Amino acid sequence: MSRDQRRVDRKSQKRGRSAAISRKTPVRAGGRGVPWLPIGIGGGVVVVVALIAYLIVSSGSGSSLSGPAAAAADTSSSIPGTFAPDQGRDHLPYSYSAASQRTPIPFCPGVVWSGAPNGQPGATSAAGTPAANSTPQPVQTPAAGTTAAATAPATTPTVTTSCRDSNPPSSGPHYNTQNNVDLGNGLILPHIPPDPNVYPDDVVIPRDAIPHILEHAGVFVGWNCKSGDTACMDVVKEIKSVVNSRIDVNKNRVVMAHDPDLVEGTIGMSSWTRWEQFSYKDYKQSNLVAFISKNSCRVDWEGFCP
Numbered sequence: 001m002s003r004d005q006r007r008v009d010r011k012s013q014k015r016g017r018s019a020a021i022s023r024k025t026p027v028r029a030g031g032r033g034v035p036w037l038p039i040g041i042g043g044g045v046v047v048v049v050a051l052i053a054y055l056i057v058s059s060g061s062g063s064s065l066s067g068p069a070a071a072a073a074d075t076s077s078s079i080p081g082t083f084a085p086d087q088g089r090d091h092l093p094y095s096y097s098a099a100s101q102r103t104p105i106p107f108c109p110g111v112v113w114s115g116a117p118n119g120q121p122g123a124t125s126a127a128g129t130p131a132a133n134s135t136p137q138p139v140q141t142p143a144a145g146t147t148a149a150a151t152a153p154a155t156t157p158t159v160t161t162s163c164r165d166s167n168p169p170s171s172g173p174h175y176n177t178q179n180n181v182d183l184g185n186g187l188i189l190p191h192i193p194p195d196p197n198v199y200p201d202d203v204v205i206p207r208d209a210i211p212h213i214l215e216h217a218g219v220f221v222g223w224n225c226k227s228g229d230t231a232c233m234d235v236v237k238e239i240k241s242v243v244n245s246r247i248d249v250n251k252n253r254v255v256m257a258h259d260p261d262l263v264e265g266t267i268g269m270s271s272w273t274r275w276e277q278f279s280y281k282d283y284k285q286s287n288l289v290a291f292i293s294k295n296s297c298r299v300d301w302e303g304f305c306p
Helices: 003-022 036-060 067-073 207-215 230-248 285-295
Strands: 178-184 187-192 219-224 254-258 266-271 274-279
Touching (some): 207 219, 219 230, 230 254, 230 285, 274 285
Antiparallel strands (some): 178 187, 266 274
């Protein structure tokens, strides 16, 4: 190969190397930029998955109750008192009148009250009318290690409204609003439902008016002492002082009155779907305060509480 030919070959090789280098993709100093598109897609997937999970959990919760309905149905043991199934909020189609001598709604079989033989659970009303045959079904609490679904009945039991499932009453049909109610013997109750107050010993709140107190976010405290039982009346006097303080200082919605439906020597308390009875000998101020403070305004159907 001649000298001139070799010179031409070297020039051709240089041009080839330059062309190869010029096609190389430039690299930005310091690395690549933020991959916004993949991040956005990934974030969207996470949001969709979370939404689907929330909808699944919500649909499987088995309850759409909220507000006062949820509070009324709460069977938690952290709420003072015994839970009684909600018997509804219907208004009776008639008004209270002492002159009419209308028989109040009876207590259900098994409910302890003063009209039963020897103060034991019975099935007759104050006027001797047989009580309803159906007893409200108790709420079952799931055993440890089981779920509510495992212990729930196959069908939802129908709660009767033809008898009171607790004493004092804790829900159910009741008298509508009335003013200047004649209780007999010259006694006039200013309102049904009665305003929060501690009422004189000779004032008896009609049984079928008590649920209206509770519907207005209140607590009812009743007492019944045997005539001449000064020890019982001393406890009642102390309870009156506590209740007055809860009304005046704590603004709790409480009505306290003599309640002859209770067995003699007994104190009774109720709020919507909660009730309690105990002997005056077992009275503890802390238990009374706990019941009132927790249950006043716990179920506020009509917005009486702030």
